[in-house]
Amino acid sequence: MSQIIALTNQKGGVGKTTSAVNLAASLAQLGRCVLLVDLDPQGHASMGSGIDKHELDVSVLDVLLGDAKASDVIAQNLPVGFDVLPGNGDLTAAEVELLDSEARKSRLSSALNEVSANYDVVLIDCPPSLNMLTVNALTAANGVLIPLQCEFYALEGLSALLDTVEQIKENINPALSVSGILRTMYDKRTSLTREVDKQLRDFFGDALLKTTIPRNIKVAEAPSHGLPVTHYARFSRGSQAYRVLAKELIRRLTL
Numbered sequence: 006m007s008q009i010i011a012l013t014n015q016k017g018g019v020g021k022t023t024s025a026v027n028l029a030a031s032l033a034q035l036g037r038c039v040l041l042v043d044l045d046p047q048g049h050a051s052m053g054s055g056i057d058k059h060e061l062d063v064s065v066l067d068v069l070l071g072d073a074k075a076s077d078v079i080a081q082n083l084p085v086g087f088d089v090l091p092g093n094g095d096l097t098a099a100e101v102e103l104l105d106s107e108a109r110k111s112r113l114s115s116a117l118n119e120v121s122a123n124y125d126v127v128l129i130d131c132p133p134s135l136n137m138l139t140v141n142a143l144t145a146a147n148g149v150l151i152p153l154q155c156e157f158y159a160l161e162g163l164s165a166l167l168d169t170v171e172q173i174k175e176n177i178n179p180a181l182s183v184s185g186i187l188r189t190m191y192d193k194r195t196s197l198t199r200e201v202d203k204q205l206r207d208f209f210g211d212a213l214l215k216t217t218i219p220r221n222i223k224v225a226e227a228p229s230h231g232l233p234v235t236h237y238a239r240f241s242r243g244s245q246a247y248r249v250l251a252k253e254l255i256r257r258l259t260l
C-alpha cells in the first residue's frame with residue numbers, strides 16, 4: 006500500500022517545498038516510485054521539479070474541482086525521476102470554488118485513489134496556511150511531515166497545526182498520524198539551536214527525526230535550475246542530508 010505524506014507547517018519559509026522536492030528525488034534515487042503533489046499556489050514544487058507553472062493547460066486545481074482526472078494531469082517521465090501533479094496560481098481559486106461543494110475536504114483524497122496504487126510514496130507540498138487546500142492534503146494523507154527551523158519562534162503555531170491534525174483524524178481520516186518533525190536549515194553550533202532542540206525533544210519525543218538538514222547554498226541554488234539538489238549538486242552536504250533523510254523515513258515508515 007502506498008504511503009501518502011503531507012509536508013505541512015502554516016509558517017512560510019521553513020523548508021516545506023525544498024524538502025518535498027529533494028525528498029521526492031532522494032526516494033526515487035533509492036528505487037521508490039514517487040508522486041509529488043504541488044498544492045501551493047506559489048507552484049514552487051512544480052518549478053523546482055523542472056515544470057513551468059505558467060505553461061500548464063491543466064493543473065491540480067482541475068483535479069480538485071472534478072474537471073480532470075489525476076492521471077490526465079500528472080507529468081511523467083521527468084528527468085528528476087519522480088512524477089508530479091503540478092499546481093500554480095490558479096489554486097488560489099480553490100478556496101472559493103470549493104466552498105460550496107459537497108465533500109470539499111476529500112476532493113484530493115478521492116482523486117488520489119485513482120492513482121496512488123501506482124506509487125510507493127505520494128508527497129504533498131502544502132501552502133503556508135491551514136486553509137482548505139491543507140485540509141484536503143491532511144484528509145488524503147496517512148502521515149504528516151512537519152519541517153521547521155530551530156529558531157526562537159519554531160514552536161509557535163505548532164499547536165494550531167497539531168489541533169487541526171487531531172480534528173481531521175477524529176472526524177474524517179482516522180489513518181492520519183504525525184510521521185516526523187524535520188529540522189531544516191540546521192546549525193548545530195548555536196546555543197539557540199541546542200535550546201530549541203531540547204524543547205522539540207521534550208515535546209515530540211520519538212517523532213523528532215534524527216536526520217537534520219544543514220543550511221547549504223547548493224540547496225538554495227538548485228530550484229533556479231529547475232532541479233532537486235540531488236541532481237544539481239550530488240555531493241553537496243544538502244544532497245547527502247536529504248539522502249540520509251530518505252533512508253531514515255524508509256526505515257521508519259517502511260516505504
Ligand code: ADP
Nearest residue numbers: 017018019020021022023190219220221224225
Ligand atoms: P516553505 O516551502 O516552507 O515556504 P522553502 O522550501 O520555499 O520553504 O524554503 C524557503 C527558502 O529557504 C527558500 O529560498 C529555500 O531555497 C531556502 N532553503 C530551504 N532549505 C534550505 C537549506 N537547507 N539551505 C539553504 N537554503 C534553504
Ligand code: MG
Nearest residue numbers: 021022045049
Ligand atoms: Mg513552499
